[in-house]
Amino acid sequence: MWKIAIIDDERQVLQGMKRAIPWDELDAEWAGEAHNGEDGLEIIRATRPDIVITDIYMPVMSGLEMMEHLRKEGFKGKIIILSGYSDFEHARQALRLQVSDYVSKPISLPTLRTILGKVIEELIQEEEKRIRQGELELKMLLYEPFVEKEWIRAAAVGTLDHSYRSNTHLPPSYQYWLERKHATIGIELIRDDRASSFSVSDWNLFRFAVSNIACEVTRKRFTDMEYTELGSNRALLIIHPWEECAEQLEELGTRLIDSISSYLRLVIRIGIGSLKDTWMKIPESTEEAFRAMDQGALRMNPAYEVYRYRESSSSGQEKGALFPVKFSYKLAAAMKATQEAEAQQLVFEYVTELQKQQGVSASYVQMLGSELWGIITYSLYESGLVLDDLFTNDQIAKEIGNLAVPDQLAGWLSAKITAICASRQWKGSSKHRQVVDFMTSYIHEHYAEELTLADLSDKVYISRNHLSIIFKNITGETFNNYLTRVRIEKARELLLERNMLVYEVAERVGYKNIPYFSTLFKKITGMNPTELIN
Known part of the structure; x- marks a missing residue:
């Protein structure tokens, strides 16, 4: 609720304002009152209201002096001046002190509602802006490791x-x-x-x-x-x-x-x-x-x-x-970003260079086709598109088997790139790639902790149910199943080192219940943990 404090030396005005403000309608509550600027300063310091309604001419300390102190102390709340005097110099000082409104007494109920409604709307917008800024800063912190990884990759290729x-x-x-x-x-x-x-x-x-x-x-x-x-x-x-x-x-x-x-x-x-x-x-x-x-x-x-x-x-x-590293990386990046023209140009340039070589056999062209298809397939999987839904493995194998010369390879790849980039499924699922990239990386780095989908939904600002659907659509399995498989794979590595007992390995990868760990381990690997170390 929005807290409102009222500072006015006229008791009748103060009480009338308290009765006139539509508290419930504005989702507001009374924060305190005072009859002079000095007491008002103490009230505001103690309650930190969102809105202060104040007179200017008051005993002990004027409203303007009170506002001077508040702004110097960093008070960010909204201030509305309600004065019986209309004075240009006071209005000028009020602007300097970032006053939201300057209203002459007496004030009608509709005008009061309008002014408070406007000020509260400003508060709501500022709060939303702060939340968005906070979320952005948090996301920057969360994604910082991935930005660094991308920098390393770019520097390497x-x-x-x-x-x-x-x-x-x-x-x-x-x-x-x-x-x-x-x-x-x-x-x-x-x-x-x-x-x-x-x-x-x-x-x-x-x-x-x-x-x-x-x-x-x-x-x-x-x-x-x-x-x-x-x-x-x-x-x-x-x-x-x-x-x-x-x-x-x-x-x-x-x-x-x-x-x-x-x-x-x-x-x-x-x-x-x-x-x-x-x-x-x-x-x-x-x-x-x-x-x-x-x-x-x-x-x-x-x-x-x-x-x-x-x-x-x-x-x-x-x-x-076979494929220059830079070429492979740029082709994968172009496909992830659905940059069809860039991908087509990369393939054209590669095949043009290939045509300059002497004695390029049909089997070599087919091998290139298979490898290039592998680059595209796995890059798109990382972006949320499983190409099995667009092309069957048998279809691709048959088409690659019919390739004999570089020109045919170029034409075949060009058609596939166009079909992929035009796919509705690709356009829809690509929006969630970064979220799932973050989730899988977070799982791999924190698998030993108590991880839940709810924990990650808080980190990526997506509801748990929606996040569950996104994760399943892109990875092909549930969050819990993926987490379990990562844990068991790490457990298998630790057991093969033969430096730890089974219960120690179980605890290291996040399981305190040893029988449950053994059941999961056998279900996924086909053997008991003890069989692996004997």
Whole structure:
């Protein structure tokens, strides 16, 4: 309710005002009264009313003197002057003190209602503005980690705006980059028979697990590092050593392959870019890391797919990287933002370069079609669109199998991009992508806490029921099911390390009821927790 205080030395006027104000109609309540400015100042300090109605000429302290004190003390409430005198100088001073209205006595009931209604409407608008500002500031805090992640990715692939590619625009937390050298390790998850059977939701959980393992393994060797995902099956580690560390990077590559194979039974390959002396050359190292993989040259160890880039490894007969990292990233970003013209231009430029190569076989074109479709599919899944609803897997496989030359690849992709961007489902669901991105990231970072959909609905300012529908539509599963699977996946990783007992692992991932944890674990993994550590 809005609190109103009345300051007037005429008792009859004061009592009449109290009776005349339509309190219930205005959703207002009486906050106090006084017969002079000095007492009025104390009343206002004590009750902090939203509206003050005051006379000017009063004993001890005038209304104007009282207002001077209030404004100096930071009082933000509305002030209405009700005076028996009409004086230009007083009106001028009232304006300087940000008075909402200046009314001469006597005042009629309709006029009083109109003035108070107008002032309360101003208060409502200001309150709504404060709430929106507060929500915006909170959202900025909530999304700050994701803005930082996006900056890292852009710095790694070379899509930072030109105005930010200078040492003066390096964020404070990355100033140490100026003193270091920089190298990249590209990670590519291989879609073998097992991985190809994963649903998109399963694949995303495995990507999360890969990021956990990669960061944990890397930090044991290099304290200063960043990890960023570049697409559905590619990720990048950025290392900041003081000096050349070729052997350590190669050792890290083999360790990553062993760890991810052991814990997740996933196959990966590693590419190592050359060491750069400035952070602005990190994108060059990124391209080199994936080019080393795609060329398949300079394999460091016959038992491991760890490839190192060297300038001398290039030859005229070798193709460059299958898809330049920058191209893949920009294509995914264009599709997420439904920028059809941008996506079409990127594909056109890529196929134009492809046509310059000699001896491009039909099988190579089909392989490119499959990989490009994979980039588009997973980028759109992250934006809330499952392409299974638009195209069946059998349909896509058949169409790709009919591609023989680059021109056919370009025409096929162009038609698919147009169809996707025109999809009503895409236009509707894209609005919720950022909300679900935040939710899934928050789950991965806070899975051990007591998380509920209601908690997250408070953070993203969407009702719990509506948020439940959005989450299910975009991820394909309920919030609770997704949370459970993240917890069990982390539990499986911890159990495989064999450093903790089952009950310790259960508590670490958010379960105090051990039998319930064991039941969930077996339901999802097919085995009891104890079987995994024996």
